[in-house]
Amino acid sequence: MITLTNLSKIFRTELIETHALRDISLQINEGEFAALTGPSGSGKSTLLNILGTLEQFDDGDYQLDGKSVKGLSDAALSKLRNEKIGFIFQSFNLIKDFSIYDNIELPLRYRGLKPAQRKQRIEQALELVGLHARRSYLPSQLSGGQQQRVAIARAIAGQPRILLADEPTGNLDSLMARQVMELLEQINQQGCTILMVTHDPDQARRAGRHIQIIDGQLSDAVLYDPLAAQSA
Amino acid sequence: MEQFIYYLKVSLISIRRAPLPYALTIFILSVGLGVFFANATFYYQLNSDPLPEKSDKLFFPMLNLVPYECSTDCRTPRVLSYSNVEKLSQTDIPSQAAAMYSADGYLRQRADQTPLPVSIRITQRDFFAMFDVPVLHGSIWPDNSARPEVILTKATAQKLFGKSDVVGEKLLLDDRNVTVSAVLDDWQMLPRLYDANNRNHLSEADDIYLPLETGYDMNYLSNSQSQTFDDTDYRQLSTQGRTGALHQLQYWVKLDTPAQQQAYRQFMTNLVQDEKAAGRHPSPPNNQLVAMRDIVSYFGGDSSDIKAFALVTLLFLLVCLFNASHLSLNRYLSNQYEFSLRRALGASRSQLQLQMLADVLIMALFTITGALLTGYGGIKLMNNLLPANRLFSDWDLTLLLGLLTVAVICSYLVTLYPSLRASFGSLNQQLKE
Ligand SMILES: Nc1ncnc2c1ncn2[C@@H]1O[C@H](COP(=O)(O)OP(=O)(O)O)[C@@H](O)[C@H]1O
Numbered sequence: 163m164i165t166l167t168n169l170s171k172i173f174r175t176e177l178i179e180t181h182a183l184r185d186i187s188l189q190i191n192e193g194e195f196a197a198l199t200g201p202s203g204s205g206k207s208t209l210l211n212i213l214g215t216l217e218q219f220d221d222g223d224y225q226l227d228g229k230s231v232k233g234l235s236d237a238a239l240s241k242l243r244n245e246k247i248g249f250i251f252q253s254f255n256l257i258k259d260f261s262i263y264d265n266i267e268l269p270l271r272y273r274g275l276k277p278a279q280r281k282q283r284i285e286q287a288l289e290l291v292g293l294h295a296r297r298s299y300l301p302s303q304l305s306g307g308q309q310q311r312v313a314i315a316r317a318i319a320g321q322p323r324i325l326l327a328d329e330p331t332g333n334l335d336s337l338m339a340r341q342v343m344e345l346l347e348q349i350n351q352q353g354c355t356i357l358m359v360t361h362d363p364d365q366a367r368r369a370g371r372h373i374q375i376i377d378g379q380l381s382d383a384v385l386y387d388p389l390a391a392q393s394a
Numbered sequence: 395m396e397q398f399i400y401y402l403k404v405s406l407i408s409i410r411r412a413p414l415p416y417a418l419t420i421f422i423l424s425v426g427l428g429v430f431f432a433n434a435t436f437y438y439q440l441n442s443d444p445l446p447e448k449s450d451k452l453f454f455p456m457l458n459l460v461p462y463e464c465s466t467d468c469r470t471p472r473v474l475s476y477s478n479v480e481k482l483s484q485t486d487i488p489s490q491a492a493a494m495y496s497a498d499g500y501l502r503q504r505a506d507q508t509p510l511p512v513s514i515r516i517t518q519r520d521f522f523a524m525f526d527v528p529v530l531h532g533s534i535w536p537d538n539s540a541r542p543e544v545i546l547t548k549a550t551a552q553k554l555f556g557k558s559d560v561v562g563e564k565l566l567l568d569d570r571n572v573t574v575s576a577v578l579d580d581w582q583m584l585p586r587l588y589d590a591n592n593r594n595h596l597s598e599a600d601d602i603y604l605p606l607e608t609g610y611d612m613n614y615l616s617n618s619q620s621q622t623f624d625d626t627d628y629r630q631l632s633t634q635g636r637t638g639a640l641h642q643l644q645y646w647v648k649l650d651t652p653a654q655q656q657a658y659r660q661f662m663t664n665l666v667q668d669e670k671a672a673g674r675h676p677s678p679p680n681n682q683l684v685a686m687r688d689i690v691s692y693f694g695g696d697s698s699d700i701k702a703f704a705l706v707t708l709l710f711l712l713v714c715l716f717n718a719s720h721l722s723l724n725r726y727l728s729n730q731y732e733f734s735l736r737r738a739l740g741a742s743r744s745q746l747q748l749q750m751l752a753d754v755l756i757m758a759l760f761t762i763t764g765a766l767l768t769g770y771g772g773i774k775l776m777n778n779l780l781p782a783n784r785l786f787s788d789w790d791l792t793l794l795l796g797l798l799t800v801a802v803i804c805s806y807l808v809t810l811y812p813s814l815r816a817s818f819g820s821l822n823q824q825l826k827e
């Protein structure tokens with residue numbers, strides 16, 4: 163469903179050029195749960211942002227569902243983001259003076275759904291992440307794990323085809339991280355493609371596929387995967 | 395619609411997040427706009443045309459008909475002598491004509507009462523038709539002859555009698571008997587161009603009206619402008635004032651067509667030639683016939699301080715705008731992360747712009763309220779500081795709409811630039827951390 167061909171990204175500032183991504187070619191299929199690992203600064207977030215159309219790329223091509231996103235208008239890209247892609251961030255990014263319910267409603271608002279449809283989807287999402295009883299709380303009244311579950315509910319409420327998660331458990335303790343991980347697996351089993359950046363080898367192993375990026379370049383995950391070597 | 399109400403709600407929530415800087419922004423804008431409003435009101439009223447249908451038909455004739463030869467300043471006097479007016483009246487070219495001046499007096503019902511100080515417009519019959527003065531009760535004097543009859547404004551009638559229908563009532567005007575022949579309805583020409591002395595254009599209309607001949611008979615001297623070019627004893631106004639060179643009359647004629655205007659000009663030229671031949675016009679001829687429409691600019695020599703003041707208020711508004719948009723920029727930059735988040739969740743630029751429109755609307759609402767209050771306060775203050783140039787706090791629809799437009803534009807500027815900067819910044823940056 164995602165096809166990258168020779169994709170490159172250069173950040174230019176007045177002083178330096180950073181080759182954040184070089185010549186990335188990658189295919190992610192429908193229903194996959196892929197873990198993206200790599201050292202800090204290797205370009206993981208940049209890749210995720212390009213996949214989420216939040217960032218432009220310089221060379222190469224990115225096709226989503228067989229269609230290149232190159233040259234799409236702002237309105238088209240926004241629609242694509244809104245309908246096909248869900249984001250989960252390390253720092254949750256909930257709006258702090260919106261209730262849980264209102265936070266989850268955000269993407270549905272921009273899609274122009276009818277109130278009844280919005281309500282139904284929000285309730286479903288809340289049910290899935292197990293926070294139905296806290297719908298009118300403010301984010302600050304929830305634990306970190308719960309906040310991330312709200313963020314997940316927000317990401318899936320629009321029923322996206324692909325979920326992009328940038329270190330979703332990076333700010334959580336191991337117990338909460340495991341809950342979040344289980345939740346993501348459950349969502350994946352319902353058919354949603356997931357690409358998740360992680361530093362946790364355990365999580366990388368649990369994902370169906372492991373993609374590694376070093377210095378902006380893909381390296382063969384199987385060859386360099388220390389986990390695979392261990393278990394062998 | 396439901397979605398826009400949602401945007402309004404979101405705007406309010408984001409205001410609640412940092413109410414103090416927001417209040418400061420509104421305050422700065424309100425003060426800047428309020429001062430601007432007050433000045434604009436002043437300017438607008440000073441420059442508006444109170445009789446747009448006939449201001450090009452009403453003319454103010456001036457003659458250099460004085461008994462001395464001017465050497466340096468040969469400007470035509472603004473006021474005419476009684477005999478000048480008599481001579482100018484000896485034609486039927488104008489469809490209406492009225493001479494006038496103003497004086498102060500005391501009015502009471504009985505001699506044992508405390509008198510009420512009043513301003514008197516001493517004029518002729520056509521004054522009321524010429525300047526569209528509405529009559530509430532009674533009727534205007536039938537001709538221009540002397541008669542001890544006064545016309546009261548509604549407010550004066552109320553003050554004296556506690557009611558407005560007082561036609562036929564007797565009064566003492568400076569302890570001489572007069573009868574009320576008519577009561578005027580509320581009326582205020584603004585600017586008061588008929589009083590063409592370039593000073594009192596924004597002051598209130600006079601309290602009572604007296605026939606010109608009666609005014610001279612009662613020895614009333616003008617309280618605004620009078621010049622004598624001989625030794626007329628102003629205490630002998632009824633005799634010497636009519637024949638001598640005491641100039642205190644403003645004169646207006648209504649000339650409906652260009653042909654009439656041309657004819658009247660010719661009439662003035664002929665008149666001055668005759669006077670010169672008779673030795674009564676030693677100065678070079680310098681006849682003027684100025685339309686009411688042009689009267690302000692004709693006499694407009696001393697409006698430069700008003701212009702300077704307008705410029706200062708405009709600069710002040712600019713400074714306020716600059717400050718307010720700076721504050722607003724800070725507000726948006728601190729909310730920039732939220733813009734990025736909304737973009738990531740699928741908001742398009744146009745959807746974010748609708749959000750900004752909601753912001754603008756709310757800011758405009760607060761600003762307009764604040765600016766109208768400050769502006770109103772400013773006008774009241776100016777009225778107190780400059781009672782001679784009393785300014786009316788009335789805002790007619792045109793002015794009000796104009797002011798509201800300025801306020802909305804300012805709110806838009808203060809919101810637009812900062813929000814654009816915040817929303818077009820790098821999208822992902824804030825979300826990565
Ligand atoms: N907006 C930006 N401007 C300039 N350089 C950037 C920007 N974003 C990321 N980079 C650089 O690109 C490289 C990859 O960054 P990133 O994708 O955030 O790495 P990771 O998420 O793997 O830690 C880094 O060297 C980083 O400094």
Ligand SMILES: [Mg+2]
Pocket residue numbers: 206207208328826
């Ligand atoms: Mg990163």
